[in-house]
Amino acid sequence: xxxxxxxxxxxxxxxxxxxxxxxxxxxxxxxxxxxxxxxxxxxxxxxxxxxxxxxxxxxxxxxxxxxxxxxxxxxxxxxxxxxxxxxxxxxxxxxxxxxxxxxxxxxxxxxxxxxxxxxxxxxxxxxxxxxxxxxxxxxxxxxxxxxxxxxxxxxxxxxxxxxxxxxxxxxxxxxxxxxxxxxxxxxxxxxxxxxxxxxxxxxxxxxxxxxxxxxxxxxxxxxxxxxxxxxxxxxxxxxxxxxxxxxxxxxxxxxxxxxxxxxxxxxxxxxxxxxxxxxxxxxxxxxxxxxxxxxxxxxxxxxxxxxxxxxxxxxxxxxxxxxxxxxxxxxxxxxxxxxxxxxxxxxxxxxxxxxxxxxxxxxxxxxxxxxxxxxxxxxxxxxxxxxxxxxxxxxxxxxxxxxxxxxxxxxxxxxxxxxxxxxxxxxxxxxxxxxxxxxxxxxxxxxxxxxxxxxxxxxxxxxxxxxxxxxxxxxxxxxxxxxxxxxxxxxxxxxxxxxxxxxxxxxxxxxxxxxxxxxxxxxxxxxxxxxxxxxxxxxxxxxxxxxxxxxxxxxxxxxxxxxxxxxxxxxxxxxxxxxxxxxxxxxxxxxxxxxxxxxxxxxxxxxxxxxxxxxxxxxxxxxxxxxxxxxxxxxxxxxxxxxxxxxxxxxxxxxxxxxxxxxxxxxxxxxxxxxxxxxxxxxxxxxxxxxxxxxxxxxxxxxxxxxxxxxxxxxxxxxxxxxxxxxxxxxxxxxxxxxxxxxxxxxxxxxxxxxxxxxxxxxxxxxxxxxxxxxxxxxxxxxxxxxxxxx
Amino acid sequence: xxxxxxxxxxxxxxxxxxxxxxxxxxxxxxxxxxxxxxxxxxxxxxxxxxxxxxxxxxxxxxxxxxxxxxxxxxxxxxxxxxxxxxxxxxxxxxxxxxxxxxxxxxxxxxxxxxxxxxxxxxxxxxxxxxxxxxxxxxxxxxxxxxxxxxxxxxxxxxxxxx
Numbered sequence: 001x002x003x004x005x006x007x008x009x010x011x012x013x014x015x016x017x018x019x020x021x022x023x024x025x026x027x028x029x030x031x032x033x034x035x036x037x038x039x040x041x042x043x044x045x046x047x048x049x050x051x052x053x054x055x056x057x058x059x060x061x062x063x064x065x066x067x068x069x070x071x072x073x074x075x076x077x078x079x080x081x082x083x084x085x086x087x088x089x090x091x092x093x094x095x096x097x098x099x100x101x102x103x104x105x106x107x108x109x110x111x112x113x114x115x116x117x118x119x120x121x122x123x124x125x126x127x128x129x130x131x132x133x134x135x136x137x138x139x140x141x142x143x144x145x146x147x148x149x150x151x152x153x154x155x156x157x158x159x160x161x162x163x164x165x166x167x168x169x170x171x172x173x174x175x176x177x178x179x180x181x182x183x184x185x186x187x188x189x190x191x192x193x194x195x196x197x198x199x200x201x202x203x204x205x206x207x208x209x210x211x212x213x214x215x216x217x218x219x220x221x222x223x224x225x226x227x228x229x230x231x232x233x234x235x236x237x238x239x240x241x242x243x244x245x246x247x248x249x250x251x252x253x254x255x256x257x258x259x260x261x262x263x264x265x266x267x268x269x270x271x272x273x274x275x276x277x278x279x280x281x282x283x284x285x286x287x288x289x290x291x292x293x294x295x296x297x298x299x300x301x302x303x304x305x306x307x308x309x310x311x312x313x314x315x316x317x318x319x320x321x322x323x324x325x326x327x328x329x330x331x332x333x334x335x336x337x338x339x340x341x342x343x344x345x346x347x348x349x350x351x352x353x354x355x356x357x358x359x360x361x362x363x364x365x366x367x368x369x370x371x372x373x374x375x376x377x378x379x380x381x382x383x384x385x386x387x388x389x390x391x392x393x394x395x396x397x398x399x400x401x402x403x404x405x406x407x408x409x410x411x412x413x414x415x416x417x418x419x420x421x422x423x424x425x426x427x428x429x430x431x432x433x434x435x436x437x438x439x440x441x442x443x444x445x446x447x448x449x450x451x452x453x454x455x456x457x458x459x460x461x462x463x464x465x466x467x468x469x470x471x472x473x474x475x476x477x478x479x480x481x482x483x484x485x486x487x488x489x490x491x492x493x494x495x496x497x498x499x500x501x502x503x504x505x506x507x508x509x510x511x512x513x514x515x516x517x518x519x520x521x522x523x524x525x526x527x528x529x530x531x532x533x534x535x536x537x538x539x540x541x542x543x544x545x546x547x548x549x550x551x552x553x554x555x556x557x558x559x560x561x562x563x564x565x566x567x568x569x570x571x572x573x574x575x576x577x578x579x580x581x582x583x584x585x586x587x588x589x590x591x592x593x594x595x596x597x598x599x600x601x602x603x604x605x606x607x608x609x610x611x612x613x614x615x616x617x618x619x620x621x622x623x624x625x626x627x628x629x630x631x632x633x634x635x636x637x638x639x640x641x642x643x644x645x646x647x648x649x650x651x652x653x654x655x656x657x658x659x660x661x662x663x664x665x666x667x668x669x670x671x672x673x674x675x676x677x678x679x680x681x682x683x684x685x686x687x688x689x690x691x692x693x694x695x696x697x698x699x700x701x702x703x704x705x706x707x708x709x710x711x712x713x714x715x716x717x718x719x720x721x722x723x724x725x726x727x728x729x730x731x732x733x734x735x736x737x738x739x740x741x742x743x744x745x746x747x748x749x750x751x752x753x754x755x756x757x758x759x760x761x762x763x764x765x766x767x768x769x770x771x772x773x774x775x776x777x778x779x780x781x782x783x784x785x786x787x788x789x790x791x
Numbered sequence: 792x793x794x795x796x797x798x799x800x801x802x803x804x805x806x807x808x809x810x811x812x813x814x815x816x817x818x819x820x821x822x823x824x825x826x827x828x829x830x831x832x833x834x835x836x837x838x839x840x841x842x843x844x845x846x847x848x849x850x851x852x853x854x855x856x857x858x859x860x861x862x863x864x865x866x867x868x869x870x871x872x873x874x875x876x877x878x879x880x881x882x883x884x885x886x887x888x889x890x891x892x893x894x895x896x897x898x899x900x901x902x903x904x905x906x907x908x909x910x911x912x913x914x915x916x917x918x919x920x921x922x923x924x925x926x927x928x929x930x931x932x933x934x935x936x937x938x939x940x941x942x943x944x945x946x947x948x949x950x951x952x953x
Contacts, residue, residue, distance in 0.1 A: 136839050139809040139818040139943070140855070144870060144917075147941065150813055173862060174849065547815040 004391035011388045014380075015283060018290035025293035028199045028242065028300055056196020057089075059233045060463045061209060064185040065226040068174065071186035074216060074227065075177040081212045082190055087205045093188040094177040103158075105577045106165075110157035111563040113517065115164060117157065117525040122535070127542035130155035135548060152555040154548070164514045165582070180466045187466060192235060199242055202235030232460040237452045241760075245301035248758050256311055256754040260747045264315070267743050268322060269400060276389055277318040280381040283388075284314040288377030292369050303369040305755070305763045309770065310374060312751015313352075313714060314381030316744040320345055321385055323740035325399045333398040334390035342386060344724045347668050348717035349382045351661045355713020358657030359706065363649060366762070367706065399736075402743075406735025409742055413782045420783050423684070430687035433694055442647060443699035453759070474612045476509075476598040476621070479590070480628045483571065486587065486594040487518035489628045493598060496620050505616060507601040512586035515579045522568045532561045650702040654709040661712060669723070678719040681780035682712045689773040703762050707769025714748060714770065715777025722785035738782075745778040801826035801881065804948040805834075812940045823951060829882040832874065846874050872914060873935050873943070876907050876921045880930060892921070902926045 063074050079093040111117055120126045131154045137146040149158055173179065178187040190209065194201020213229045221227070264274050288310060292299050321337055328336035356378070359371025434441070476493060480486040491513050500506045513521070530538065535557055539550050567573075574580040586597045602612045614632045624630040665675045686708050693704060718741050752774065755767030802825050809818040822836040830849070836842040843854040851867060851874070853860040864871055871891065879887040888894055891914070892907035907921040915938075922934040933945045 135814065135818065137855075138811065138814075139807060139820045140836065140842055140844075140853075143809075144867075147811065147813075547818070548813065549815065552813050 007387040007391050011283070011384060015286060018286045021290040021293050022286060022299075025289070026200075026298045027246070027304070028197075028238075028298050056234045057192045057194070059190045059192060059205065059209065059231055059236055060460070061188040061190060062180070062185050062230045062232075062463055063188075063213075063227065064180075064230075065228050066221075066224055068179075068183065070221060070224060070227060071179070072174070072177045073220065074213070075186040075188060077216045077220065078209075078213055078229075079188060081216065082188075082209065085208055085212075087193055087201075087208050088190050089193050090191045091188060092178075092190075093186070094173050102577050102579065103162075105574075105579065106161045107153070107158050109566075109569055109573075110153060110161055111529060111560065112522045112525055112566070112569050113164075114157040114160045114525075115514075116155070116160050117528055119528040121155065122528060122530050122538065124538040124541040127155065127538055128544075128546070131542060131548065132546060135546065150548075151552055152559055154553055154556050165579070185466075187463065194235075196234045196238070199235075199238045203239045203242075206231060206236055206239050230459065232456065232463055237456065237460075240456070241452060242301050245305050245760055245763075248760060248763070249301065249305040252305065252754050252758060252763075253311065256751050259750045259754070260311060260315055263743065263746060263750065264319070267319075267402070273322055273400075276392060277315065277322050279389065279392075280318045280384040281311050281315045283384045284377035284379075284381030285310055287380035288373040288375075291376030292373045295372050296365065296369055300366050300369050302366050302760065302762050303373050305758065305760060306370050306373060306766070309751050309755055309766065310377045310381075312748040313374075314378055315747045315751075316717065317345060317349075317382045317385040318389060319744040319747060320740050321389060323399050323402060323743060324736055325397075326736075327398050332390070332393075332395060334393050338386065338390065344720050345382065345385075345717075347665075348720050349378060350664055350668075351716040351720075352378055352713045354660040354664055355657050355709055355716075358653045358660065358709065362653060364646070364702075367702075370706075401736070402739040403732065403735055405742070406737075406739035409738040410731070410735050413738070416783055423780070423783060427684055427687055430684075430691035433691035434687070437694045441694065441700050443701050474600040474602070474614065474617075474632070474634050476600065476617070477631045477633055478596040478598070478624075478628065479593045480596075481593065483587070483594050484518055484520070485625075485628060486596040487513055487516065488520060489625060489630065490596040490598060491518055491521055492625075493621055493630065496622065497598070497600075497617075500617065500620055504603055505620075506612065507603040509598050509600045510586060511598045512583050512596050515582040516569065516571060516574065516587070519568050519570070526564060526566070526568070529560050529564050531564070532557060535560055646702055647705075650705045654705055657709050658712060661716060665716075674723055677784065677786075678716060678723050678781075679712075681719055681784045682715045682777050684780045684784075685715055685773050685776035686711050688776055689769060692772065693769065698768070701761070701765055703765035704769050707766045707773065710766070710770045711773030711777055714774050715781070718745060718778045719781040722781045741778060745774060748774045799828045802951045804951060805945055806948065807943060807945040810942045810944070824877075824947065826878075826881050829884065830878065832878045832881070844874075846878055872907065872909055872918045872921045873933065873945075876923060876935075877930070877933055880905060880923050880925075 061078070063071055063078075066074070075093045079091045082088050082091045106113065116130070118126075121130065134146050134150060134154050134156045137143045137156075138150065140146075145159060146156070149156075153159075174183055179185060180187060190205070192202060192205040194205060196202065209231060210229070217224065217227060261274060261278070264277055265271070268274050268277065289299060289304070292303055320341060321334065324341050325333035325337035327333045328340070353375050356371045356374040359367045360375075362368045362371070476497075478486055478489045478493065480489055490511050494509070494511045494513060497506060497509050497511075501508055517525070529535075536550070539553060539557070543550055571580075571583060574583060586599075588595050588597075600612055600617065612634070614634045614637070618632045621630055621632070662675060662679060665678055666672065669675055669678070689711060690700075690708065693700060698704070721737055721741055749771050752767045752771035755763050756771055758764045758767065802823065804821070805824050806819065806821040809820070811818070819838075820836050821838050822834065825831075825833040825835070830847065832846040834844045836844075840855075843852075845852045845854075846864060849864050851862050851864050851870070864875060875887070875891060878884075885894075888907065891910055893910060895906045895908075897904040897906075903925055905923040905925075907923070909915045909918050909921075917938055919936045919938050922932075922936070923930055924932045924934075930947050932947070935943045
């Protein structure tokens, strides 16, 4: 009695603790859970950038369904409201937005920022060339700026800096706001304060945009109900994915709980037994989530969705107890069950744990979570079945006999076993199918794992192309000890890249030094400026024959003199200008290193259109200075390589898991023949399911592979029961065991089967592999078991 | 206006003088103008430096030294009077003119003058008046008088290919 009370007390205490942990856990759906921790520092910088960098903070906004004046009005109104909100660090909706402060900044720092500023530029000849150019451009219809600037900036430095900063292709602008190519949509870009990986922060920002837009439309144009706002971007995807996953996790859990509960109610014909049978399941789910929260600090939405399968798998233990337990020599029904069946269940549990444990070392944080969740959940469910349920069952309780179902199953199996020789055909056929498709087995696209729908990805791509943000596929990553060294190395690389641009190898490149030159280069430019007396001399010679009097250029002389002693521009000086966001996007502190990114643009024409030869770029860049690392990244190549690494890892882990399971069975069963008899039906199930997936034109991903491993981990439970049954076993025990296995298997198939209908690719891949696989494992185990001599 | 609207294509030579208070003498430039009704206008400058400007459906493209700049006409108030003035006059698009200018029209038997005063205060701070002189369906000169005293006079000349 004391022991009963103790186990119930420990169980309750654990549940309360687990409940408290889960209630305080952080949930995420950050897509980078499916990006691995990468080995090289350059790749590391890249993934950090994807996860935390400026690109991850961008929310692209699209307003459509109204006329152009309405769209412009809403765009301006929304931008004004969002700029006032602390959740956003910047909001851009058109060139006019920040141009005034930008232009003031550029004008007053033009001699430090302009790439034209060299000593030659300020010789008489240099001045003459630059001033003639400015005068000529005054007559142009685009010459209005040159006209306004002529007296203070006759060498055209302000226009040079603007040209430096203007992207090769920007969004179309109309009525002062950005619009889509056909002008029917207004476009805005908001940068959130929260990092892209902070899904709660992103959700908050997305909510603010939707609310502000709703209020703005209601107050300014209440009749315009066709006008709508749509958003996209990494953060928006994460928020949406989390919504989908959480929604599906709840929906699918409820559906599978309902299905399994119905099945069990039909089996037990007792609400109390049903309630007891579900206790291990809910304990397992709670303990699993708590273990993940403790182990990883955060619970991924996919893990939660996976809880669905745990319902079907962990309910097996209580099914065995509640169907198999009969009163016997050991006393109560529960005690008898523990004596005769528990060792088999325990061995099954151990094989399942080995299977899931092989996910733990995965570089996929998402997969590692699934492994830990399942291990903790199964362990808890089995422990509750073994220690708590017997304490809660009434002393006189015994399982309701299911001899009818059991006998029916036994007859069916006996009949089918007559054809068991035909089973040999299955591995041949399945292997044939796999072999015939060996070149097209695997999906090579990392995106196959993405929970973002194809429609959302298309909308994102369209908005990005409208905003003129080209897809960066190649970039140079420079890492150095501090900002000055990183910028210096970026300038050196830029000088070499200019050579490649001239030879047509590159169409162009971006570099943070266009926005923020290194202090050394600024100093060099400042020193290139002549003294006032020298400048006046040179101007006199330079203006010879030009229609401009030196006296008109007093503002220029004063500005140069001022610039000679001006403070250099550091990152803090850029605050409040749109130059700062340019620098933020391309220059970042990562741990104790500063990383500069130089995206490369492939030429649209030439020998290799739309392609960049990374090896030639690397060769052109030459040796990196000491303490600086320079890497040329080809993102497409890297992501393909990444996926290949994943696949290798998944295959390695799956084989390792299989190996550990075989080893465990060898130790426990102490007979190679028995191990073969347990494993063979499982391998057959794996082969048949693989062939079926291939024939139904599924491209296999890593998740299918993991699913195949789970077939072995889960199916071993059934196979072990068939191994346990020795020929002398009585017919009643055989039929009871068959009935319990059938019900347990049905519950597992329901749990995973429901998952197959998920819209989240990760979950549906697991579901569609494990559900049929578990069923096949049971059937094959039954058919391949030693036939029973007719009694 | 109605006569102007008949025209579908135009291709003429132009010479332009820019008279600035800052400069000692006028700047001369020349090239060709192309027009396709109702909303495409191209100004191809050949001297002193090659330059191309295209207005198409409200979008402006400048091409200079192999670099292109795109912008909406609406976003360049300083350039709008000259460009939109010519475009809308050629198209006989009176409503478009009236959206951005106050219009006065003098018509004598062999010559007409259209005086366009910008309505927008930003534009009016820069551009005092655009004066377009012509006879029947031909524009002869376009004069843009800036507030600061600068002035550009564009003379449309020989008709090139039809």
